[in-house]
Amino acid sequence: MKAVHFGAGNIGRGFIGPVLSQSGYEVCFIARNKKKVDELKRRRQYPVVLANEDRDSFLVHNVTALSLGEDHAVAASIAEADIVTTAVGVSALKDISEAIAKGISLRLKKFPQAGPLHVMACENGIGASSLLKKWVGQHLRPSEAELAETRVAFPNTVVDRIVPVQKHRDPLRVMVEPFCEWVIDRSQLIGELPPIQGAKFADSLHPYVERKLFTVNTGHCCAAYYGYLEGYGTIHDAMRDPGIRSKVKGAMLETGRMLVAEHGFDAFKHELYIEQMLERFANPHFNDQILRVARSPLRKLSPDDRLISPTRKANEAGFKTEYLVSAIAAALLFDSSKDPEAVQLQALLRQKGVEQVVKDELGFPGDHALHRKIVASYHKHCLKYPHLAHSGFEAMVKNRLPLASNED
Ligand SMILES: NC(=O)c1ccc[n+]([C@@H]2O[C@H](COP(=O)([O-])OP(=O)(O)OC[C@H]3O[C@@H](n4cnc5c(N)ncnc54)[C@H](O)[C@@H]3O)[C@@H](O)[C@H]2O)c1
Numbered sequence: 001m002k003a004v005h006f007g008a009g010n011i012g013r014g015f016i017g018p019v020l021s022q023s024g025y026e027v028c029f030i031a032r033n034k035k036k037v038d039e040l041k042r043r044r045q046y047p048v049v050l051a052n053e054d055r056d057s058f059l060v061h062n063v064t065a066l067s068l069g070e071d072h073a074v075a076a077s078i079a080e081a082d083i084v085t086t087a088v089g090v091s092a093l094k095d096i097s098e099a100i101a102k103g104i105s106l107r108l109k110k111f112p113q114a115g116p117l118h119v120m121a122c123e124n125g126i127g128a129s130s131l132l133k134k135w136v137g138q139h140l141r142p143s144e145a146e147l148a149e150t151r152v153a154f155p156n157t158v159v160d161r162i163v164p165v166q167k168h169r170d171p172l173r174v175m176v177e178p179f180c181e182w183v184i185d186r187s188q189l190i191g192e193l194p195p196i197q198g199a200k201f202a203d204s205l206h207p208y209v210e211r212k213l214f215t216v217n218t219g220h221c222c223a224a225y226y227g228y229l230e231g232y233g234t235i236h237d238a239m240r241d242p243g244i245r246s247k248v249k250g251a252m253l254e255t256g257r258m259l260v261a262e263h264g265f266d267a268f269k270h271e272l273y274i275e276q277m278l279e280r281f282a283n284p285h286f287n288d289q290i291l292r293v294a295r296s297p298l299r300k301l302s303p304d305d306r307l308i309s310p311t312r313k314a315n316e317a318g319f320k321t322e323y324l325v326s327a328i329a330a331a332l333l334f335d336s337s338k339d340p341e342a343v344q345l346q347a348l349l350r351q352k353g354v355e356q357v358v359k360d361e362l363g364f365p366g367d368h369a370l371h372r373k374i375v376a377s378y379h380k381h382c383l384k385y386p387h388l389a390h391s392g393f394e395a396m397v398k399n400r401l402p403l404a405s406n407e408d
């Protein structure tokens, strides 16, 4: 069996590669980084180390790689593949869609009798494979797109494993947490998906996506944004701070009430799931940088993502949102010159002021109760962390916005 995987980054090498290789696939990574491509081609294997007490490790065999720029070879490998996966970030799916479309065109032409191809975007986001399908479709001729409807499936999927930024001198070695989960939408398959070890299938993926994104990723980014405010460097250090840990748990309990009500999860099991997530975040066996987990704050603060969507839903269902509101406000303070979205967010705050940013970026109109609460909480954080809040203070003074409020 053959798999083509776009992105030889952390989750690509740390989760998708090992699972597919252990399931019997030859895995061809399509990557931008020349050094990684050369090493994968030369060694055809790489080590994975588990972040546990014994640092258990194993080798991922039967791998190779191509550079993203090797158009013909990439198309040829997709034409012959059983599955294509991606882990490049939701916002980069558009950039790789043409390469995938070229592979699909070639496959339809050269191997008209081939079995179905399954393409899965293993990204953090709702409906990422459907989004990829939309981008890929824009590069296919109408006749190809019609044929592809019956021969190429884009099942949505959820992947869960914490894989930090790697600092080892071996560019291929990757350290990962032991936990991992891969859930695939069964209703979007064409025929049978070739076996993937440990993968779970759901008739409807929506509850699983929301459970993961609005528990693991909501809690994780809360730890990152509070950790940033308090000056910690890693998630593990932030989670050792009892104040932060209880705020992270508070936010996950708030999303939890909404998730239990919306999807009918068992409330007791969901609380156990939350406890398990807290332990994962606190894993002392690796260093997961706050900057990684806090990355791309505009994406994380967008209306359908891990902070705003569950807060809006919980509010609409009549549940409390105090912890979530405070975490959203903390996210608004996140700044790092290394993160283009953080730089853009702070520039927007300076130019427009927080009220407008909450309207334009988070999607809450000025008369929405959550708009008022988020703005008030933001001002409260600015007062508590003035060294981090210059942009906020400047905008406050300029726009004569109210200072702190006692509302949250
Ligand atoms: N790391 C985790 O813990 C984790 C867990 C679950 C899901 N994810 C998701 O997986 C995806 C990748 O995350 P990651 O942590 O592996 O990031 P990463 O930065 O380590 O890897 C991303 C890879 O994609 C490549 N890439 C980025 N933009 C590209 C573009 N425009 N064209 C081609 N290649 C491009 C990069 O070169 C890099 O190799 C994200 O959607 C993330 O949310 C990550």
Ligand SMILES: O=P(O)(O)OC[C@@H](O)[C@@H](O)[C@H](O)[C@H](O)CO
Binding pocket: 124, 159, 160, 161, 162, 163, 216, 217, 220, 221, 292, 293, 294, 295, 296
């Ligand atoms: O990848 P992001 O930027 O969407 O989110 C950062 C982390 O929360 C995320 O990568 C988690 O480690 C992962 O989703 C765990 O499965």
